[in-house]
Amino acid sequence: MATHAAGHHADHHDDHDHKPQGFMNRWVFTTNHKDIGTLYLVFAFIMFCIGGAMSGVIRAELMTPGLQFVEPYFFNQMTTLHALVMIFGGVMPAFVGLGNWMIPLQIGAPDMALPRMNNWSFWIMPFAFTVLLLTLFLPGGAPAGGWTLYPPLSLQGGSSVAFAIFAIHMMGISSIMGAINIIATILNMRAPGMTLHKMPLFVWTWLITAFLLIAVMPVLAGAITMLLTDKFFGTSFFNAAGGGDPVMFQHIFWFFGHPEVYIMILPAFGVVSEIIPTFARKPLFGYQAMVYATASIAFLSFIVWAHHMFTVGMPLGGELFFMYATMLIAVPTGVKVFNWVSTMWKGSMTFETPMLWAVGFVILFTIGGFSGLMLAIVPADFQYHDTYFVVAHFHYVLVTGALFSIIAAVYFWWPKWTGKMYSEKWGKFHFWWTIVFVNLLFFPQHFLGLAGMPRRIPDYNVAFADWNLISSLGAFGMLLTPIFMFLILWHSKKHGATATAQVWEGAHGLEWTVPSPAPHHTFTEPPVIRAQDLAHGDPTH
Amino acid sequence: MSAANRVWQKKGWLIAGGFFAFGFALIPLYNIACEHVLGIKLEQGAVDADAAAAMTVDESRLVTVQFVANTKSTLPWAFSAEKVSMQVHPGQLSEAWFDATNTSARDIVGNAVPSVAPNSASLYFNKTECFCFTEQMLKAGETKRMPVRFIVDPRLPKDISTLTLAYTFLENDIATKKLAESNQAAAPAS
Numbered sequence: 001m002a003t004h005a006a007g008h009h010a011d012h013h014d015d016h017d018h019k020p021q022g023f024m025n026r027w028v029f030t031t032n033h034k035d036i037g038t039l040y041l042v043f044a045f046i047m048f049c050i051g052g053a054m055s056g057v058i059r060a061e062l063m064t065p066g067l068q069f070v071e072p073y074f075f076n077q078m079t080t081l082h083a084l085v086m087i088f089g090g091v092m093p094a095f096v097g098l099g100n101w102m103i104p105l106q107i108g109a110p111d112m113a114l115p116r117m118n119n120w121s122f123w124i125m126p127f128a129f130t131v132l133l134l135t136l137f138l139p140g141g142a143p144a145g146g147w148t149l150y151p152p153l154s155l156q157g158g159s160s161v162a163f164a165i166f167a168i169h170m171m172g173i174s175s176i177m178g179a180i181n182i183i184a185t186i187l188n189m190r191a192p193g194m195t196l197h198k199m200p201l202f203v204w205t206w207l208i209t210a211f212l213l214i215a216v217m218p219v220l221a222g223a224i225t226m227l228l229t230d231k232f233f234g235t236s237f238f239n240a241a242g243g244g245d246p247v248m249f250q251h252i253f254w255f256f257g258h259p260e261v262y263i264m265i266l267p268a269f270g271v272v273s274e275i276i277p278t279f280a281r282k283p284l285f286g287y288q289a290m291v292y293a294t295a296s297i298a299f300l301s302f303i304v305w306a307h308h309m310f311t312v313g314m315p316l317g318g319e320l321f322f323m324y325a326t327m328l329i330a331v332p333t334g335v336k337v338f339n340w341v342s343t344m345w346k347g348s349m350t351f352e353t354p355m356l357w358a359v360g361f362v363i364l365f366t367i368g369g370f371s372g373l374m375l376a377i378v379p380a381d382f383q384y385h386d387t388y389f390v391v392a393h394f395h396y397v398l399v400t401g402a403l404f405s406i407i408a409a410v411y412f413w414w415p416k417w418t419g420k421m422y423s424e425k426w427g428k429f430h431f432w433w434t435i436v437f438v439n440l441l442f443f444p445q446h447f448l449g450l451a452g453m454p455r456r457i458p459d460y461n462v463a464f465a466d467w468n469l470i471s472s473l474g475a476f477g478m479l480l481t482p483i484f485m486f487l488i489l490w491h492s493k494k495h496g497a498t499a500t501a502q503v504w505e506g507a508h509g510l511e512w513t514v515p516s517p518a519p520h521h522t523f524t525e526p527p528v529i530r531a532q533d534l535a536h537g538d539p540t541h
Numbered sequence: 542m543s544a545a546n547r548v549w550q551k552k553g554w555l556i557a558g559g560f561f562a563f564g565f566a567l568i569p570l571y572n573i574a575c576e577h578v579l580g581i582k583l584e585q586g587a588v589d590a591d592a593a594a595a596m597t598v599d600e601s602r603l604v605t606v607q608f609v610a611n612t613k614s615t616l617p618w619a620f621s622a623e624k625v626s627m628q629v630h631p632g633q634l635s636e637a638w639f640d641a642t643n644t645s646a647r648d649i650v651g652n653a654v655p656s657v658a659p660n661s662a663s664l665y666f667n668k669t670e671c672f673c674f675t676e677q678m679l680k681a682g683e684t685k686r687m688p689v690r691f692i693v694d695p696r697l698p699k700d701i702s703t704l705t706l707a708y709t710f711l712e713n714d715i716a717t718k719k720l721a722e723s724n725q726a727a728a729p730a731s
Contacts, residue, residue, distance in 0.1 A: 113546040180553030184546045214557045222564025234715055237568065241613075241652045241711035252567050315579045315660055 019520045028123070031115035032520060033100045036122050038417070040097025041410070043125055047089030048403075049482050050133070054082040059441075059475035065462045075458035076144035077136065083147035084164075087264065088171045089129050091398065094406045095267040096121075096178045099206045102413060103182060105511035105518060106200045108191025108527045113184035121177035128170035135160040146456060148257070149224065151238040151249050155231045162232065165224045172217040179213035182206055191510070193529040197291075200509055200535050201284065204291050205270030208298045212259045212266070215302075220256040223249060247312050254305035262301045265397060266294055268365075268405035269336055272358045274509070274535065275412050276340050279355035280347025281506040286339040287536050293332035293339075300329045310381045319378045326376035330369070337366055352504070353427030357408030360435055361401060368396030371446065386456075389449025395442045407485065414489065415503045419517030420496030422488050430484045433477065440474030509535035581660045587674060588667040588692070598632040599695045606693070608637055609707035616712045617645035618679065631695040639672065639687045641710065643679035648724065650678045650716035658705040665694035666704060673708060676716055 020026045030036060057078045061069050070078070100118065104111055112118045135142040140158030143149070155161060186207045190199070199207075226237040227249070236242025238249045269290075277284045284290065306314060306322040314322075340362050349355070371393040375381050384390060407430075415421050444467035449455075453464045460468070499516040513533055514522045575581045606629055608622035623638040643649055653673040657663040668674075672687035679685060693704065 114550055117550070176553070176557045180550055180557075183553055184549035188545045188549060214553055215560050218557045218559075218561035219564040219567075222561050226565075240654045240709070241713045242715070243652075248568060248571060251571055252564060255564075255567065313658075313660065315581060318579060 029119070031111070031119050033104050033112045033115070033118065034417075034518060034520065036112075036118050037097045037099075037101030039122050040093045040100060040125075043122070044090050044094035044097060044406075045482070045486075047085050047093070047129065051082050051085035051090055052479060052482060054078045054085065055475060056479050058082065059472040061458050062460070062468050063472035064469065065460055065465050067459055070458065072458045073141065073144055076146075076456065077142040079456050080143050080145065080147055081132070081136070084132060084143075084168075085129070086398070087147065087260075088168070088175075089125070091264045091402045091406070092175060093125060095206075095209075095264070095402075096175075096182075098202075098271070098406070098409050098413075099178075099182055099267065101417065102511060103185055103203055103206060104189070105416075105514065105522060106203050106509055107186065107189065107194050108510050108523045108529065109185060109189035110521065110524045112181050113189050114181045117177050118181050121174045121181065124170050124174040124177075128167045128174065131163055131170070132167035135163045138163065148250075148253055149227060150253075151227060151230065151246050155227060162228065165228050168224055169221055172221045175213050175217050179210035179217075182210040183214070186210075191523065191526040191529060194510075197288070198534055198536055200270075201273035201287070201290055202267065202270035205266040205273075205294050208294050209263050209266045212263050212298055212301065216256040216259040216263075219252065220260075223252040223256065226252075247309075250309045250312060251306070254308045255302075257308060258305040259298070259301040261394075261397070262297055264402045265365075266298065268361070268402045269294060271405040271409040271412075272340060272361050273336075275354050275358040275408055276343050276362075277535065278412075278504050278506045278508070279352060279358075280344045280349050282343055282347040284339070284536060285342035285345075286335070289335055290339055293335040296332040297329060300325060300332070304329065307376055307381070310378050311385045323376055323378045327373060330373055333369055337362060337369075348506075350505075352411075353422070353424060353431060354408045354412035356428060356431045357404050357411065360431065361404040361408065364396060364400030364404065364438075368393055368398075368401055371396065384449060386454055387449035388445045388453045388455055391455050392442050392445035392449055395445070399442065400438055410485075410489075412504075413511070414492065415496075415499035416511060416514075416516050416518055418493055418496070419499050419515075420492045421499050421503075422492035422496055426484070426488045426491075430481065430488060433484065434481050437474045437477030437481075441471055441478055442474070444468075444471045444474075508533065579660075580664055582657075582663040582666075587669055587671070593634065593667060593669050593692050596632040596692055596695055598630050600630055602631055602695075603628045604631055604693050604697065604701070605703040606635075606637075606691075607703065607705045608639070609705060610639055611707065611709040613709060613711045616649070616651060616710055618643055618649070618651060618710055620708075620710050629693060631693045631697055634669065634690060634692050637689050637691070637706075639689065639708065640684060641677065641679060641687065642684040643681060646681045648678065648680045648717070648720050650676050650713045650720055651710045652676055652713045653708045653710050656707045656709070658707065659701065662697060662701050662704050665697040666706070667692045667694060676713055677710075678716075678720065 020030065027035060027039065030039075057070060058075065061067070061075055100112065103109075138158065138160050140160060143154065143157050143160050143164040145154035145157065186199070186203055226235070229235040230237050230239055230244070236244040238244045238246045240246060273284055273290055304322055304326045306318060307326045310319055310322070344359075351359070371389065375384055375390065375393055411422065411427055448464050448467050448471070451464065453460055501515050502512045503516060504512075510527060510529070510533060511518070513527065572583055575583055605626055607626040608624065610620045610622045612618050612620045619642040621640055623640060627635065627637065629635045641651075655668075655671070655673045657666045668689060668691045670688060670690040672689065677685065677687070689706070691706075
């Protein structure tokens with residue numbers, strides 16, 4: 001049963017929900033955290049589909065040796081845009097959407113701290129990606145130098161360079177605004193009694209992620225500004241002929257780039273830390289350890305960037321430093337994996353769809369973590385660098401890591417958002433189908449990389465043919481999964497069974513004290529928090 | 542509540558603005574780290590002639606210096622070292638010659654970027670004269686012979702017996718453009 005205070009709100013809002021009427025007022029001018037969260041999630045879904053279609057082009061071309069379907073230059077545009085769309089258009093907005101929806105509900109706040117900035121930070125995104133994707137239709141095509149934009153290659157494109165840089169600037173501004181909003185919300189808007197050490201892990205991981213965002217997105221903005229002035233205004237930041245240094249770009253880029261990969265995985269840790277206790281029916285094992293592990297990962301992310309560029313010719317001392325610092329990250333990450341497993345240990349586990357995705361996350365993300373450790377070893381990295389092993393590694397952490405957690409979160413909180421249950425049968429089908437095909441897709445890429453197949457190439461030695469075919473078959477299976485998910489959720493919205501307020505038997509946390517679907521306005525008066533309502537009420541667990 | 546939110550908004554933008562500036566500050570910071578922490582010499586200017594003369598020649602030791610000549614693919618120059626390698630005594634002033642030919646039909650200004658490997662030896666490799674100190678202009682079809690005079694510091698660590706001096710010629714787009722403009726301006730007068 002809900003708390004007294006939450007129940008009171010439910011009664012109040014069931015009668016008159018104060019939703020703005022009309023499409024423009026409801027969605028375009030909205031300042032409501034739930035509506036903006038929905039917009040972000042819908043946007044991310046569309047971007048996942050576009051980025052997925054691009055990966056379809058890539059895997060179709062790589063299915064057999066030789067050039068079949070596309071020109072190499074177009075292939076390079078596909079790899080570049082696939083990465084930019086998936087990272088900045090898919091994973092990051094999806095997590096911002098989840099944060100928008102859930103953070104105010106989880107800390108008992110009526111809305112985000114800066115609602116109008118919230119509207120702005122979302123509505124920049126469609127424009128940014130329109131600009132980016134329109135480069136496909138420019139003379140000279142889209143950027144094709146890889147998402148890392150290394151000069152001088154990235155500067156050899158035509159006008160697409162300016163368009164892409166402008167688009168990335170806009171994405172960066174959007175992310176910074178979203179992050180500032182999340183920081184202000186979490187630090188200022190918590191309900192009385194919701195102390196920092198009682199906050200759900202999802203809120204904690206987002207707080208730390210938001211600080212990473214406002215620290216590194218501006219560094220990316222600086223790096224691409226330098227690219228812009230190098231190309232169009234005659235500066236020589238990275239131009240060797242003018243006394244600049246192209247390797248300098250890699251240092252600056254990865255100073256952003258490594259924290260960026262944690263920006264994409266820390267909220268995933270938060271999601272999984274909410275789901276596993278719910279379905280293991282036990283409090284999270286080692287709550288405080290989880291918080292401090294997250295903070296340590298965030299700190300370490302700033303001092304490991306050069307492991308992306310071991311082969312540029314760094315001094316031995318530098319390589320050793322970055323190798324050991326990188327391996328150090330395995331310690332807090334190991335703490336987290338240990339704690340998830342310990343939470344499940346002797347729990348009364350059930351395997352509803354969100355739990356399946358969360359357990360899948362723990363296992364497959366750990367595989368991605370281990371291949372990361374292999375890449376951290378300097379002498380080994382000289383062999384693995386820029387091979388498919390790297391591709392396999394970061395797809396395990398980003399697809400079976402970040403994306404799995406996003407899907408888990410959608411199934412977990414969907415009944416709270418819509419008031420409708422989805423079909424467990426088809427949700428499980430979605431999961432098992434994905435597990436089979438995602439591993440067919442990415443696991444063989446480890447073998448290809450170890451055998452020496454370079455990344456970012458449209459054609460390859462026939463020796464690599466078999467595993468590439470299997471990988472492509474996996475990709476074609478994966479291309480169906482967004483359709484499954486769309487149909488499952490659409491069916492649930494139209495015909496799903498009515499969800500209760502608590503939804504899941506083992507669910508704890510303020511978001512489960514409001515009715516399902518969550519009313520348009522919640523916690524307009526701060527809730528009275530009782531210990532049993534909190535997911536992590538007793539932090540000594 | 543909303544005043545406190547505005548404070549956090551301000552702080553957030555200040556942090557973001559600070560890190561934007563920090564991105565640019567990384568360039569001098571990396572240079573400082575290279576020179577003072579990692580011991581890589583980035584300053585490629587000429588060493589003082591007096592300092593060079595003051596070095597004593599270590600007759601007991603021979604170091605192999607290898608020469609590598611590259612051009613960026615977009616620069617239509619043929620560029621090579623006359624000798625692939627030579628043996629020198631540390632402290633001894635030596636000379637090596639490089640040849641560059643402009644194979645295109647236009648005048649081009651190029652800059653040579655030097656690099657010394659292994660990078661731990663860069664501190665001990667001194668040039669008293671080098672074509673890489675200035676821009677080089679080659680008229681269409683012109684060939685130029687260019688010297689490098691250098692001294693290997695006798696303090697070079699004992700475990701290093703081979704050094705590689707590599708040059709990469711890159712087109713100096715801005716200077717080449719200016720040259721083309723001044724050629725054009727001069728053409729009607731003649």
